[in-house]
Amino acid sequence: MLQQTPVVRVIPRLEAWLERWPTPADLAASPPGDAVRAWDNLGYPRRALWLHAAAMQIVERHGGAVPRDVDALLALTGIGDYTARAVAVFSFGDRHPVVDTNTRRVIARAVLGQGQPGPPHGRRDLAAMDALLPDDVAESTVVNAGMMELGAVVCVARTPLCDACPLRDACAWRAAGYPAYDGPTKAIQKAYEGSDRHVRGLIMRELRAAHTPVTDAEIATLWPDQTQRDRALAGLLADGLAVRSPTPDAPGYLLP
Numbered sequence: 001m002l003q004q005t006p007v008v009r010v011i012p013r014l015e016a017w018l019e020r021w022p023t024p025a026d027l028a029a030s031p032p033g034d035a036v037r038a039w040d041n042l043g044y045p046r047r048a049l050w051l052h053a054a055a056m057q058i059v060e061r062h063g064g065a066v067p068r069d070v071d072a073l074l075a076l077t078g079i080g081d082y083t084a085r086a087v088a089v090f091s092f093g094d095r096h097p098v099v100d101t102n103t104r105r106v107i108a109r110a111v112l113g114q115g116q117p118g119p120p121h122g123r124r125d126l127a128a129m130d131a132l133l134p135d136d137v138a139e140s141t142v143v144n145a146g147m148m149e150l151g152a153v154v155c156v157a158r159t160p161l162c163d164a165c166p167l168r169d170a171c172a173w174r175a176a177g178y179p180a181y182d183g184p185t186k187a188i189q190k191a192y193e194g195s196d197r198h199v200r201g202l203i204m205r206e207l208r209a210a211h212t213p214v215t216d217a218e219i220a221t222l223w224p225d226q227t228q229r230d231r232a233l234a235g236l237l238a239d240g241l242a243v244r245s246p247t248p249d250a251p252g253y254l255l256p
Contacts, residue, residue, distance in 0.1 A: 005042055013042055025064040027055040033255030036241060037208045045204055046239055049256070050078025068092045081122050095140040097129035102151025103144075106167075107132070108181075109155060113172030115181035116157070199223045199232035204241065213245035213252025 001010045001017075017038060021027040027035065032052045039048035054076040058066055066087065067073055073084035085096040101117075107128050108117035129147070133140040154161045162168055173179070192198050202222045206214050223229045233253070236242040242253045 001042060001047070003047065004044065009042065013038075013040060021055075023064060024055040024058040024066065027052060028059045031256070032240075036204075036255050040208065041201075041205070043201075045241055047078060049240055053077035054079060066091070068094070070096060081126065085126075089141055089144055093137065093141055095133065095135075095137045097126045097133060098144040098148070099125045099129050100148055100151075102149075102155070103129060103147045104151075105157065106147050106151045106155045109160075109173035110167045110171045113176045113179070114183065115173060115179065116183075116185070118183050119186040196228060196232050196235070199225075199228055200236055203229075203232055203236060207242055207253060207255050210254075213247070213250050213254055215252040219253070 001014055020038065021030065030052075032049055035048040035052040036045055039045050042048075057076050058064060061067075062072070067076075068088060070084050070088050073079050073087055074081070082098065082100055085098045088094045088096050089098050104117040104120065104125055107125075108114050111128070111132070129144075132147075133143055150165070150167070154165050155167075162171070162174055165171065168174055199222075203214075203219060206218065206222060219229065219233060220226070223232075233242070237244070237253075240256055243256050245252045245254055
């Protein structure tokens with residue numbers, strides 16, 4: 001839920017989610033459309049389908065218990081390097097490098113002496129964080145959490161609070177006089193307003209609110225550009241976020 005979504009938006013959704021589905025087995029027993037509807041407006045709703053699929057795999061492969069092993073976690077649908085290691089570290093207390101955007105920024109500044117991190121690189125980023133972790137397992141968990149928190153509240157992207165930073169005397173970027181970053185950057189995401197993602201979101205909102213099939217005529221009222229509207233709907237169907245109504249006398253589209 002936290003991928004590209006602020007914590008303040010996630011917390012109430014997570015609390016409602018866990019109240020309804022406290023275990024993977026509870027989620028797996030519900031239709032995937034229920035997960036999509038409960039996801040509401042968190043964005044990137046395919047993640048709700050992935051989470052539902054992962055819950056089913058946890059039940060089928062691991063008896064309903066979330067696995068501890070990183071490779072087993074990575075084998076679940078929708079689980080990448082960050083999530084797998086975060087579960088292993090913060091749920092089970094194991095020693096693994098956990099790297100998010102905030103961690104990468106702290107490493108870039110304090111260790112590499114550059115104002116911003118370059119584009120993400122899984123193997124390199126994990127190796128850089130692993131090199132900073134203490135051998136002691138309990139201490140490594142604290143360092144993982146501390147690096148993430150430091151980047152989230154002190155070593156922030158635009159206005160870092162350098163004078164309040166506990167790493168200020170060891171920070172390579174500060175020692176170098178805060179040079180501007182001139183390295184490669186990741187691609188800037190296109191504006192949301194008017195994009196295909198925007199149109200997909202409008203259609204998804206209509207599907208979540210409806211308990212009967214949403215017709216083509218109703219979808220046509222959501223966005224004036226038919227070509228873009230058709231493209232967005234086709235994408236939702238291809239991603240499994242929408243399905244055609246199985247009832248011939250009630251044509252339209254539903255959540256899966």
